[in-house]
Amino acid sequence: MHKRGASIAASLTAGILLLTACSGSGQDEGGEAVDETAEPVELTFQSLSDQPAAIEATESIVAAWNEANPDVQVEIVPAGWDGIYDKLITQFNGGAAPDIIHYEAASIVPFAVDGYLADLSEHMSEDFVADVPEGIMESVTVDGEVIAYPTELQSYMVFANKTLLDQAGVEIPSGETMTWEELREIALATTTGGTYGLGWGLKSPTAAFMTMAPAFGGTFFEGTGADAELTVGEGELAIPELVRAMSTEDSSILPVSLTQSGSEVLASFYAGAIAMTIQGSFQAANIAADAPEGFDWVVLPPLEGPDGAGQAANPQTLSVNIDSEHVEESAEFLNFFTQAENLAALNEADALIPASSSAQELMAKNLEGEPGWDVVLSSGQHMTDAPYLFVDAYAQWKDTVATPAFQRFLAGEIDADGLAEALQSGWDEITA
Amino acid sequence: MRVLVKPAQYLALAAYIVFLGFPLLWLVSASFKSSAELNSLTVNLIPQDWRWENFSEALERQGLVRSAANSIVVALVSTALVILIALPAAYALARFRGLLRTVGTGWILVSQVFPVILIILPLFLILRTIGLTDSLVGLTLVHATYTLPFALWMLQGYVTAIPTELEEAGAMDGAGRTRVLREIVFPLLMPGIVATAMFSFVSSWNEFFFALVLLQSPDNYTLPITLKMFIGGEGKVALGPLAAGSVLAAIPSIVFFSFMQKKLTGGLLSGAVKG
């Protein structure tokens, strides 16, 4: 985790290793078809990475490619996650979309359904396909077409302030997993005068609730495409209700955290105002960089419910614009980008889990003995299918219906029945 | 009773100064703070350690320089267009009576209540058809069009303030029409043109909505859009550089307005409705 330098070194090494291989194949092709004097093909790659280390990792992978492939030059166009869905809509409609598009499976699907994304089935290297777990490959398959390379997986993890847990006499859980009940008990035990047991940045609650619902058997959706049906039952409501109970009955959740983003909650975590916080695994990198000196923190085991520790896998993706003049070259670049060495370096920089098994193994080997990483990587084993990925109207429902409804529930404006009703009627309105 | 009036007035004035000025002070203070300090629970007006690097980081990392250049180009060209187009029309509106004037004035007023949201949808489609979405040219034209009404209104006010007798006298001295305009009207209009140009520049520099919808490639973003993208979602927000970038983005507007502060005496707007 403290090895930003190492990750760059790793990707550089990977780049150099691959340099020979790639330049070899490039020459082969060049000899046949490519005119020596021709202008190099230029590809634009819109990247959403916002972690400094991940930006550097992406840049060094691209630099390695550019050096090895003088006739296919890739230019990174940095963009942010904020508002990117709307932006992509105008980009595609205005004919200004980049060649290579970074996003996430759940939100890229509508663009595939609309026909904006190239079918990559013929271009994607067979090794990579074989290397990615079937469920994840399915998450980027729409109507039989593979529309993206899955790259990084996020899981939610519990970060704890070891000092506060020790002070409260709580034994740090060390099992394979820990149950939500245990989390609730620890939160209660660590809630004292000025400290709350848990802080959870639920400003945009939908992703967290959807991802973690499988532990309680919650799937939210059945069916795929335009025929998908929303179901909101006990499994779906379990975690929101647990949060409500912890906040109203136990008073063990810092109330303001429920209205903040994950990053904003970290300030309270550093200040010792909360003993634990649930965050995306990527925050490990931020905590390592920003925590005050002497701040003693640990990652607790993955959370488990009655149906296991499953979290829905919604991988980050790299897709190719169907209107790109260079779909083939773009796919070749992506084949390079997703090689195990590169994916491992990128995921290490982002503190995320690689989508391919070989990259996971490589990362585990590279990071053996580093604190916290074993938990991050082991949570990868609990990734399950995310039924919502295959729902056409998901992105729209998430932003216009689910997020406001969950927020109202957390703020105590509506009860669980009201929440279920709001989620359902909003869905009906959208799909009418 | 009478004695208390002055202190009460000063108290109220102080409250206004705090309300209006403190947020600015805070933004400037934040622009010098480290990310650790901004992401903590400690609250200081004076930064713990002064991080001038925020400014250099803002300029380096987030494409701010490029966006600022885009903003300047769009603002300058649209201002030039506005003045070129509005000047003759303003003269006509001010000097000729009749239907034209009524229609012109009416349109200027209506333009103040234009529902941009209704316009942006077809505008996007129209500009897309002629290849001017995601284009600074397209944005420049749009900014010019939407600044035009008010610029026209301002300019015709200045033209009206020039007595026609001066023009008539010039004409009697045998000067041709062009010469009268060039040598008598234009110099007198200069301050008005400068004021209108500044207004037009600042409007374009600050504009957000059209730029948000019409520009798509980060390379083409204007400054407000880049700053918005800077804010970010769930990930880590570089608050210090964000504040630094914001301070830089506000400077041109504030300079222009401070410059024009003295001129803000007449009530053009109220005049517009009264007349």
Place this chain on the structure above:
Amino acid sequence: MTATSLTRPASTGGGRGRRPGRSGARSMGGVGRAKRREAIALVVPSLLPVLLLSVAPLLVGVLLAFTDARLVRRPEYEVVGLENFQRLLDNGFFWDSFRIGMVWAVSVTVLQLLAGMGLALLLNADLRLQGLTRVLALIPWAMPPVVVAIMWRMIYSPNAGPLNAALGGLGLPDDINWLADFSTALPAVVVVGVWVGMPQTTVTLLAGLQQIPGELNEAASVDGANAWRRFTAVTLPSLRPIVTSITSLNFIWNFNSFSLVYVLTEGGPGGKTMLPMLFTYLEAFKNRNIGYAAAMGVVLVVVVVLLLSAYLWSQFRAEKER
């Protein structure tokens, strides 16, 4: 704020309180056909961009409202008549947003007027610190709305935010996430709206105050009227036309506001600050239903025009009765 940042005037130098055009029109009276042709030739260049980029889009926008057009790869659309409007009647989200828009526009407009009136009176009184106050009063007007929003996000932040710190210092609750809490989000954005819009109201009212002949106030003083009495009997009636016009314009600008709240809250939390312009924007550029969004735009415009006419009519009647 978008529209307004483009349309709000910066300077008022040209008016000088005189009715424009009178003297010119009189002395150039009896213009011949040639003159008229010349006038038209001078105006045409400014008509072209306007026709192309604002009148045409407005008309197309109204037509769009009667179609089911979507922003998709293969745009196929049909004319669906009034279907969008019928759907809109049943769309609870839209009317919620409409209600929020009214609350926002009315409260910002009223507070702008009150705060602007107070400041204008202070600036018109014989006090020190005038220069500083004038500059401070203008800055909010000059700043890009995005920067204003970023700045206020920092003020309101529960992390290292000065507002909570000040409240904590006074022994009040200091853990409020102003822009994300259901009960405080709308008031919090209203305060920012007032901060942004106050300068223009102040400047306009100040100009009005300075046009009131000093003799009127002196005469009232001699008659023994106190300050409040002078304000209600002399100042307010003289300002009436200005107040009417600035209120109507402010109301429309505020109702059409977009950028400020878009950057402050994006309509959240839970839609509590979802102004109608944001709602329509999201319908168009998130849900991609541009036909439906255009129908929303049409409804918003019609309602605003009706409300405004009613207000102006009532003011007109009151004026006549006096």
